[in-house]
Amino acid sequence: MEHEGQPTAGEDLAQLIKRLKDTYKVNESEIARAIGAAPATVNSWVHRTRGGTKGPRTSLLEKLHTAFPKFSREEIFAAASRQTPGNLSSAEEDELRELFAELTAEQQKLTKIQMKAWIASNSQ
CATH class of the missing domain: 1.10.260.40 (lambda repressor-like DNA-binding domains)
Known part of the structure; x- marks a missing residue:
């Protein structure tokens, strides 16, 4: 029991x-x-x-x-039937922000769409 x-x-x-x-x-x-x-x-x-x-x-x-x-x-x-997100340090957040800022507006839009799809797939 x-x-x-x-x-x-x-x-x-x-x-x-x-x-x-x-x-x-x-x-x-x-x-x-x-x-x-x-x-x-x-x-x-x-x-x-x-x-x-x-x-x-x-x-x-x-x-x-x-x-x-x-x-x-x-x-x-x-x-909650979700996969546990990875931990992100402040330095990693900053790096991602800098990388994202280097993308064109169209690339940023596509990247956001792709990220949202990945997040949606985290539901088990």
Whole structure:
């Protein structure tokens, strides 16, 4: 039998939120406040009513890990059916910004389209 607070294989975001609530003794409103989201957003995760195919924003999943660090980025993203994004240092961000600035307007447009497609493919 699984121990309370332990991840289960195939856990979805609703199940992870339940474990998070049990582990940290918080409610959905407190989770929402901690990550800067509307309570309705967290409620939609819990009740699996989030519309669209995108799922939770990456920034909210990152904030969920920051606010509740007993839960790894990997398990949070997996529960949201997303691949965990790579870490990017400030220097790498600067380099990417500089490289992007060297592209023509058309190349920038195409690069953004390609990046959005890659991001969409990160849903498992």
